[in-house]
Amino acid sequence: MTGKMGAPEVCPLCKEGPFATRMEELAFLQWTPKGRVRCLVTVTMQICQKCRFKTWDGEAEALIDAAVRRACAKLP
Numbered sequence: 001m002t003g004k005m006g007a008p009e010v011c012p013l014c015k016e017g018p019f020a021t022r023m024e025e026l027a028f029l030q031w032t033p034k035g036r037v038r039c040l041v042t043v044t045m046q047i048c049q050k051c052r053f054k055t056w057d058g059e060a061e062a063l064i065d066a067a068v069r070r071a072c073a074k075l076p
Helices: 058-073
Strands: 019-032 035-048 054-056
Antiparallel strands (some): 019 035, 035 054
């Protein structure tokens, strides 16, 4: 069974903890056909309150992909 935003109600890793939702900033490097890009994006994440496992949904994935495309477009 899933809760709001499609997150499971119980953590799939520890099988005990409930999830909380919060905004988090992700900073990462990504290889692209033009070379490596540095990205920074804020997404909504679901975090297990027991083991701290983190996951995100399709909307967050789309924001991450868009950040990579924007950074890649700035490369020569």
